[in-house]
Amino acid sequence: MAFDIPMSKIVLSIQTRHFAKALIILVMVSSVGSIAQTPTTHFLPLQPHKVQWANAVIKNALKTKDTIQLAEGWYLYGKIYEAVGDYLTAKRYFLRSLKIQEKRGDSFELSRLYYRLTTIERTLFHYKESYRYAQLALQVAERINSYKALSLAYNSVQSIHGMDWSEGGKNAQYPSPNYDSVLYYLRKKEKLVLSHGKPMDVRAVMDNLGVELRRRNDPKSITYHQKALDICLKLQEPTEIIVAKLQLAEACLQFKQLRKVKALIQEIEQEIPALPPHSIDRNFQTNINALYRDYYAATGNWQKAFDYAQRVHGAEYQKLHADREGAISRLSIEYETEKKEAELKAKQFELQLSQQNQQTQQRFVQILAVLLVGALGVSVAFYRISVKNHRLSESNALLVREQNHRVKNNLQLVSSLLNLQLNRLTDDATKNVLEETQLRIEVMSVLQRTLYTGQTLGEVNVHDFLTEIVKVGLQTFGYEHVQVQANISPSLHLPIDHAMRIGLIVNELLTNACKYAFPDHEAPKWSLSCEQSNRHWILQVADNGPGFIPEKPITKKSSFGMRLIQLQADQLYAKYAFEIHNGSLFRLNFKV
Incomplete structure (x- = not known):
């Protein structure tokens, strides 16, 4: 139905002006923590005080050599870029932080990083990467048993299963929405927040369960939206009360509980004037008009239904027209700005290129001079070493020849002595022993000749x-x-x-x-x-x-x-x- 809008979208529409005022400056910290230039106009502007805080964290971490604080600084930069829509730069900073946190082991900070990377990959429509990071976030959260980590991890896995990655069946290699898994992780988060969560966390889960059950056409969704409203009433949050009543009215309208819808509409009409002016934006009023339109259509009051339909249509047309005019104006400004920046960058590039060429030539001449001097020095050193080695080789060769000659003479002397002794002996047995000994000495002599020749x-x-x-x-x-x-x-x-x-x-x-x-x-x-x-x-x-x-x-x-x-x-x-x-x-x- 036209009024079936998730609570998160309504809250986002209520706070659009808050987010539109958010300014974040792109900061790239080098080894000394210097701030880089502002990003291009394709993204939202940046918020200076957040950039200054992240920059201060990085500088202090580099000064104190604190890797944990450095990882936190990279994480802050990732959040800044994620908020302005520069997801690729945000991913790079998150990955820098991840390299440090993974070495520390399981922690809430590690699970939180996996959650952030899941969100970015999901926004960029990267199924495999987002699914992997979501599973890693869940595994770490379960091991450390942290409420905050588990809450974020359940959100990650639930969002992965709730997306149509197949694009309506066009891409068969990716899955379609798995609403059973969505409900499964919503139930797990419900159990978690009921035992550990804050009231607004419980309220958010109740609203999400109500939306999912409405999608399944389950009347129990009314119960969950009522629980969310009860929490808002207890906390006395006017804006959140009206949002919860809108959700409950849409659920009641879906299941034809028209009396209750009428009562809720009357309450909303009475409470809207008391809201702060900045809380009522165009999207918020459009959602209320859409509820009136569907209610009067369900009760058969076609005239009022038509009137509110015209309002919704007019608001949507105005929004589209404003977006178109704003886009044209923004593109025109961006074009002129980028044109001037391009001309300036071209001139700067030419100047830098000329300077770099001069520096390169100077360095080349210096390096060539150093190489020539080094080559000359190495040549002299090698020449001296070669002369020294040649002298040592000649000396060693002379010693070996002298050794061989002495060993040969000694073996011949022993053999001659044995031969003289043989000539003087008359006993055949003794002669045989000496002859065999002579042969054994001859074996040594042969070995010596074979070895050194x-x-x-x-x-x-x-x-x-x-x-x-x-x-x-x-x-x-x-x-x-x-x-x-x-x-x-x-x-x-x-x-x-x-x-x-x-x-x-x-x-x-x-x-x-x-x-x-x-x-x-x-x-x-x-x-x-x-x-x-x-x-x-x-x-x-x-x-x-x-x-x-x-x-x-x-x-x-x-x-x-x-x-x-x-x-x-x-x-x-x-x-x-x-x-x-x-x-x-x-x-x-x-x-x-």
Whole structure:
């Protein structure tokens, strides 16, 4: 019906002149809290005292480094811009405050910010964002169990469900109004305000419930509007009493309680003269005339209904005409103002651009000079470092060559001493022991040569190292003719400690083969393989002799060679095994 107007709209129409007088100045606070220029004329004017207060809060927060006060200052700016209709700027300030409040955790201030952002996103018709902020406001309010926060959150969620986001079904991906959810959250707020709320909060909820029930054509709406009126009567608020009576009269008219409507109309007529002049504006009088029109139409008094309809129509026409004239006048003023501002800004921009170009050129020259000086200094420093490093490299190379030469001479000296001792011995067993010791020293000598002639420092090429040991061992025992099969990738490298232990193990196995496998064989063969898979290594050594499996466990009574193999395997944390497979087969598994 034409008179079915929500209470919030009527209150807004009553207070239009108050809101029209509100002036808010746009303030942008920099790092020192300076005030920015006034916004463009597309929004309502600003209220200086509120801007000054928000500016003072920001300045004090920056001075005292109080982040909570800073968040409150950004929130105040958001309210200022929201009031003048600059929702995008208001949103930016609210988001600044939100970054600080979210770090503090749940609080009324955080829920209040979500409520404000819900309102802005709803006004901008952004469904997903408004729904998300409304849910966040509700979640925080429920966790802190705050009356004020819950009241705002219920309003947010209720307003989301009450809007037609689908625009009458044109946009199917967005929902239509969900009035069941609207009523659900109104009931929750009713329960909340009845237990904690102030009388005017209760009155607002009763009016909203009455409007929703009227929409459902439920006669209980009259009861709720009556409760709202009773509260206004108890508080003795003349303007609010008339608003409540208007709401109640519309509800009674909807359900054909014409006597009560008539009584309420008479009361309103008696009370209107006592209202303050500023309370009766054009919208307020139009709502009353609309009520009279609908009442007389319902009672069959068509003449009066027509008269009041003419008044409503005339008021609406006057409003439309005034709005049109005001809009034309405002647009004309805005056009001239913006034209002059545009010319002034263009000149200022040209001046600023010229100044910026000069500053840029000066800075470029300064930066270029600094870079040249810096480059020169860095070049000199790098040259000195390079010369120093070259000298150190030559010195280190000389030391390494000297070390290699001394190690080589020492190993040769030890080997020569053992050889002299061998020539003087007559006992074959002792000779064999010294020969085996000589071979072990030769393993160290081979390792030293392979390490310091290779390309990598601290690692040994496994292929070169082991093939050299096998070659030296076979020459020592006079078995150069033995067919050797080495399956080792040239890319394999081992650390020095691991290579030394592997070399000693291979040397012992080769010595055993030369002593026990090759002498009585017509075509002796010996094979060696080493494989790597990630960190796992497998070493296999085999001959085609009669086969050999040592007794376990290895004890002090075992041969020196077997004890040496056991010792090296323990140092490698390796597992090994002997098998008989067309001769002897030794397999060693270890990790690097």
